[in-house]
Amino acid sequence: MTTHPLLSTRHLVRLALRRDRIVMPVWILLLGVIPAAVAGSYGELYKTEAERRSLTTGMAANPSLNLLYGPPFDLSDAGGFTVWRYGTIIPFFLAMACVFTVTRHTRQEEDTGRQELLSSAVLGRFAALTAAVVTAALTAFGTGLLTVVALTGAGVPLSGAVAFGAAISLTGLVFTGVAAITAQLAEYSRTANGLAMAVLGVAFLLRAIGDAAKDVSWLSWLSPIGWSTQVRPFAGERWWVLGLLLGTAVATGAVAYALSTRRDVGLGLLPARPGPATAAPGLRSPLALAWRLHRGSFVGWTIAFAVMGALFGSLAAGIGDVVGESQATAEIFERMGGAEQIVDAFLGTLGQIFAIIASMYGVQAALRMRSEETAVRVEPLLATRVGRLRWTAGHLLFALLGSAVMMAVAGVLAGLLHGLRISDVAHQVPAVLGATMAQLPAVWLVLAVTVLLFGLLPKYTTVAWAVAGVFVTLSLFGPVLQLSQPVLNLSPFTHIPKLPAAEFTATPLLWLTGLAVVVFGAGLAGFRRRDIG
Structure with a gap:
């Protein structure tokens, strides 16, 4: 009798959501509400047209600020200013949340032996990985949806809010796939988290260098975080850039599923080094x-x-x-x-x-x-x-x-x-x-x-x-x-x-x-x- 590869996925998702019933809402609430709060205060910060006109030119001329925040496309309204201030920070922290979520419900479960016990029951081959990906995806899309609702409530245009929310969510989904891959490669959760965070760090660095140094601006296009800014919410949205994020998320997820069939539960594709027979004096x-x-x-x-x-x-x-x-x-x-x-x-x-x-x-x-x-x-x-x-x-x-x-x-x-x-x-x-x-x-x-x-x-x-x-x-x-x-x-x-x-x-x-x-x-x-x- 052949077991369906996704059998019991729904039960594992419910278990994951129960375990994350405190941490997940905190991530979603913090990351989803902050941009709207800044957008709501924009009118009080920059009250006159003169103040607003000077923003985009002044910020674009400062490579240090571009290194930190990204390129300022249009700061003359609340939406554009909010995206500039948090268009790289929110995706970065959401990617962290997704990485930790995937690792916690895959590799950490295998480290503790709980996954082997679950696998001995009626459980599909891809159920555990799918449950972790679904849980992380709910975090990503929950954050994006709350961002859209909150920004719209703050009075910004709906199209820009949707573009910003989609860019945030899809960036989190990309690194959900990255974490799913590292969970197959590494044998321990610490190593899997470390590899995924290293990829996230490199992505942020490529984006930062590309935005700060105009002669190598193409580096931003090598980073998913750079893509999220290039969607340009509230500054003539580039909807096609969302396709890059979605395609990369699907590709990384497909690689993770393919790799999961090539290893046993509790082991990683990268073999751990065998330790010495006796402990060192230190x-x-x-x-x-x-x-x-x-x-x-x-x-x-x-x-x-x-x-x-x-x-x-x-x-x-x-x-x-x-x-x-x-x-x-x-x-x-x-x-x-x-x-x-x-x-x-x-x-x-x-x-x-x-x-x-x-x-x-x-x-x-x-x-x-x-x-x-x-x-x-x-x-x-x-x-x-x-x-x-x-x-x-x-x-x-x-x-x-x-x-x-x-x-x-x-x-x-x-x-x-x-x-x-x-x-x-x-x-x-x-x-x-x-x-x-x-x-x-x-x-x-x-x-x-x-x-x-x-x-x-x-x-x-x-x-x-x-x-x-x-x-x-x-x-x-x-x-x-x-x-x-x-x-x-x-x-x-x-x-x-x-x-x-x-x-x-x-x-x-x-x-x-x-x-x-x-x-x-x-x-x-x-x-x-x-x-x-």
Whole structure:
């Protein structure tokens, strides 16, 4: 009797949606609503025709801004301005969400052995992969649909909103296919995520270089993220570019399905290197094991922070071009940075951005403990003389100190590049570094919440990503959305003085650190008392 290759797919989709019932709505809501909020505030930011006419010309002449945001096709209306500001950022984060979703429901299921148990029942060959792709596609199209509805509600033309929403959704679908391929190639979920994120990073870099350097603008056409901007919503839509995204999504998906027939469950097409028969002398402690598990992601994230620090540091001196002639926009930047001078306000926000991204690394590193636990690799260790707190200490060392190292690298390079541009390296390096490292207590509090969930509610550790997402929204977009101060205060990053312009006060740093210690303690105490698994 031949089993249909898609048999029981519907049941796996329901299971995936149940598992993602918190994370998926958060991704869709955050990514879908932000563009409309910016479009709604465009009229308040740029009130006169003179202010609006100066935007497109001024932005197009700044290659640094094109590197970050993409080409400004038409900034004379709310829709075009919104697409320029978020036409590369929203697709990038949506692609991340789709990559994580596919890997979580394919390769991670195989890592933990759950997929083999499911496959022993009545389950089609392609059911698991199809369920993961459908779940990621629902995330992508849900985000695009909400974007269209919200933008239309903000008063922008329907055709441009549909083009923007379609470009966002199809970009997510392209990287859904990329993640499906890497899930077939790699034997472990970490490797599959790393390969897919590397493809996403290269795509963003190609787009950035092509948009910034006009003599190699063809590089943008090698990137799906570049295609999403070339759809040109609100600037004479190019509907045919959506065909490139759709065709690539279908092609990557077809490759993934073809590759899935060439491997067994639990294995990857790229064979893992066999380990030595005995452990090396340097791999005889929980800390050494933690280093072995975290070193790849730590090095990769550190390199990314170095590039990010250098890029944003080189942008700081030209931030006045973003403000243009709009006094309302200048006030928003001052509110974000807490200072009268726009550049100092931007540098203060820069340290906050580094801290928020570092907290994401910290959450990922802390959640590795839960991954090791569900993969039944912790119990054999704890059956020896290794205690629970000693085991967690190795992982938390990379979460806590690793995030600090990355922030330091980004702060030094941002200060160095900014200092070189304005010929003031001696002053700018310590100033920007101090602004960045002052955010560390807020980062540690986010990590403490993750440890608390791991210790007390291990089945809900993924909620840590939702918490981090809320903090990102409040900290980065709250001032633009003109949220009230009590709402902004829900984020720990709001309480840190925005150096170098704001006056340094140690009180918020001390109470945030103290709160983080208490939450850490509660999480570790819960882990000591609960059952493993």
